[in-house]
Amino acid sequence: MTMEVRARAPGKIILAGEHAVVHGSTAVAAAIDLYTYVSLRFPTPHDNEDALKLQLKDVDLEFSWPVGKLKAVLPELGIKSASSPSSCSLETSKAIASLVEELNLADAKLGLASGISAFLWLYTSIHGCANELYNVSNTYSKHEYAASNLVAIFFFVISDKPAKVAVTSELPLGSGLGSSAALCVALSAALLSLSDSSKLDFSHQGWQTFGESELDLVNKWAFEGEKMIHGRPSGIDNTVSTFGTEYDECLWNIVKFRSGELTHIKTNMPLKMLVTNTKVGRNTKALVAGVSERAARHGSAMTSVFKAVDSISNEVVGIIQSPVSDDLAITEEEEKLGELMEMNQGLLQCMGVSHSTIETVIKTTLKYKLATKLTGAGGGGCVLTLLPTRIGGRGMEISFSGFSS
Numbered sequence: 001m002t003m004e005v006r007a008r009a010p011g012k013i014i015l016a017g018e019h020a021v022v023h024g025s026t027a028v029a030a031a032i033d034l035y036t037y038v039s040l041r042f043p044t045p046h047d048n049e050d051a052l053k054l055q056l057k058d059v060d061l062e063f064s065w066p067v068g069k070l071k072a073v074l075p076e077l078g079i080k081s082a083s084s085p086s087s088c089s090l091e092t093s094k095a096i097a098s099l100v101e102e103l104n105l106a107d108a109k110l111g112l113a114s115g116i117s118a119f120l121w122l123y124t125s126i127h128g129c130a131n132e133l134y135n136v137s138n139t140y141s142k143h144e145y146a147a148s149n150l151v152a153i154f155f156f157v158i159s160d161k162p163a164k165v166a167v168t169s170e171l172p173l174g175s176g177l178g179s180s181a182a183l184c185v186a187l188s189a190a191l192l193s194l195s196d197s198s199k200l201d202f203s204h205q206g207w208q209t210f211g212e213s214e215l216d217l218v219n220k221w222a223f224e225g226e227k228m229i230h231g232r233p234s235g236i237d238n239t240v241s242t243f244g245t246e247y248d249e250c251l252w253n254i255v256k257f258r259s260g261e262l263t264h265i266k267t268n269m270p271l272k273m274l275v276t277n278t279k280v281g282r283n284t285k286a287l288v289a290g291v292s293e294r295a296a297r298h299g300s301a302m303t304s305v306f307k308a309v310d311s312i313s314n315e316v317v318g319i320i321q322s323p324v325s326d327d328l329a330i331t332e333e334e335e336k337l338g339e340l341m342e343m344n345q346g347l348l349q350c351m352g353v354s355h356s357t358i359e360t361v362i363k364t365t366l367k368y369k370l371a372t373k374l375t376g377a378g379g380g381g382c383v384l385t386l387l388p389t390r391i392g393g394r395g396m397e398i399s400f401s402g403f404s405s
């Protein structure tokens with residue numbers, strides 16, 4: 001018998017405040033119903049397997065590391081505790097970098113290196129190749145659990161450390177919809193569910209649910225993974241992926257995020273967003289670093305820019321929170337939101353993270369009097385266009401469009 005754990009975590013859209021949120025401003029975001037799935041499978045001793053395997057199905061790549069080699073090169077392996085997330089030391093990060101270098105990724109796939117590094121770090125820190133982490137008896141059991149957007153299915157039986165980890169996603173990678181955080185959250189959730197299954201709550205209509213403190217742990221580990229991918233993440237993506245639910249009674253479940261703190265926003269305002277993927281590849285880490293460099297060069301000006309974004313995000317929250325009773329009120333609120341999105345986009349351009357393809361979508365949608373802004377790190381990736389709800393039905397809706405230059 002083998003054991004399998006599966007977990008999923010959603011992507012997100014940022015309605016206002018990306019980049020500025022890294023510098024302490026408020027941002028507004030919501031989880032979307034596109035998920036990254038992680039499956040962990042542990043072979044039986046009869047399988048004679050002695051490797052940790054990673055299958056990245058979206059990019060059709062598979063990697064393998066002999067467990068003995070991981071034990072030999074990773075200095076902190078087996079001494080970490082899954083219950084106390086910590087940052088990757090310089091020594092370990094160098095060791096992981098050389099393991100990833102040995103994979104000889106093609107130039108076009110170099111963006112994957114950070115994701116693979118985050119995987120190695122989370123896997124070996126939470127699960128630990130050298131540690132006995134699970135004391136599951138030799139009986140077979142199957143459980144399913146859901147925690148906000150996290151869902152996992154267990155098939156367990158005792159096994160040893162070699163494992164096969166498969167990752168697949170409904171999100172476009174590196175496009176601003178938070179695939180990096182969804183990967184880190186799903187992976188941390190799957191690994192943590194192994195380390196202490198006793199704390200799971202089985203009462204949720206046959207699904208297991210993570211409690212608040214377990215979710216908190218998932219979120220903290222995922223943040224450590226995001227650090228390896230973004231360099232200096234604000235934590236918004238992993239927090240929304242862990243705690244955000246995509247919608248509730250046909251309304252967006254919108255959250256406000258500032259300095260590591262998440263607040264759920266109560267709303268009865270229907271919102272429709274069109275997501276257009278410019279299909280221009282970009283790298284969040286480089287864009288975040290670029291904004292920080294600009295902030296270092298023009299401290300006072302950039303502080304004002306970040307402050308203006310903070311005001312915009314707070315105004316967006318105010319609009320979303322205010323009760324709307326009729327179609328006229330909704331239209332007025334939508335117009336204000338559209339204007340704030342345009343203002344936010346102007347400030348993102350000021351930070352240097354727009355792109356000619358983003359400007360093309362902005363110009364195109366403007367012909368129809370529709371407001372558009374980039375979402376996520378920018379530099380390409382996805383943009384959001386606010387669609388009036390008076391067109392079509394009411395309720396939470398998200399549509400996707402393609403883009404060709």
Ligand SMILES: Nc1ncnc2c1ncn2[C@@H]1O[C@H](COP(=O)(O)OP(=O)(O)O)[C@@H](O)[C@H]1O
Pocket residue numbers: 036056057058059111112113114115116167168169172173174175176177178179180181183229230282283284285376377
């Ligand atoms: N499903 C996946 N398979 C492989 N790598 C992934 C996957 N999801 C995320 N990644 C990693 O995350 C990186 C993209 O993260 P990032 O640049 O932050 O963009 P975003 O989070 O907006 O998608 C990828 O280059 C890769 O390293």
Ligand SMILES: C[C@@](O)(CCOP(=O)(O)O)CC(=O)O
Pocket residue numbers: 017018019020021022175176177178179180230232233234235236237284288375376377378
């Ligand atoms: C630019 C930023 O605000 C969001 C990045 O999102 P994404 O990786 O592009 O989906 C960075 C962050 O908050 O960590």
Ligand SMILES: [Mg+2]
Pocket residue numbers: 178179180181230237284
């Ligand atoms: Mg990301």
